[in-house]
Amino acid sequence: MTDSQMGMLELGQYVRTYLRVVGGMDTGIAGVEDAARLLEAVRDPIRMEIVFLLGRGSAMNVGEITGQFRLSRPAISHHLKVLKDAGVVRSEKVGQEVHYRLDRARIVAGLRRIADAIEDCCPPEQTG
Numbered sequence: 001m002t003d004s005q006m007g008m009l010e011l012g013q014y015v016r017t018y019l020r021v022v023g024g025m026d027t028g029i030a031g032v033e034d035a036a037r038l039l040e041a042v043r044d045p046i047r048m049e050i051v052f053l054l055g056r057g058s059a060m061n062v063g064e065i066t067g068q069f070r071l072s073r074p075a076i077s078h079h080l081k082v083l084k085d086a087g088v089v090r091s092e093k094v095g096q097e098v099h100y101r102l103d104r105a106r107i108v109a110g111l112r113r114i115a116d117a118i119e120d121c122c123p124p125e126q127t128g
Contacts, residue, residue, distance in 0.1 A: 034087065038110045041086035046071065047079050051102060054089060059099035 066076045083089045089100045
């Protein structure tokens with residue numbers, strides 16, 4: 001695990017603990033576990049690449065997404081499942097294919113709620 005991944009994991013654990021003590025979030029990402037799942041889902045570099053790939057525009061199926069990576073279709077499917085379970089992507093069955101689309105509003109709302117919780121609990125550092 002890289003230092004940045006450890007940092008995201010520690011941040012996720014901190015936010016989970018803080019929100020559990022202070023109380024659940026009431027909009028956007030529905031609660032503490034959802035916030036932690038969001039952070040855990042996007043901490044993986046491949047999943048972040050998938051997020052940015054889907055964020056460029058139209059929905060894509062697993063084959064189209066797999067074509068952008070040097071990973072197997074089952075590996076991409078696993079990453080998509082993690083992202084879907086965290087509410088980062090939505091899926092829609094079109095004929096025999098499943099198309100995935102970024103749920104931008106849900107991601108932004110979840111990250112905004114996490115940032116607000118951190119601002120509320122942690123005063124800025126004094127410099128000087």
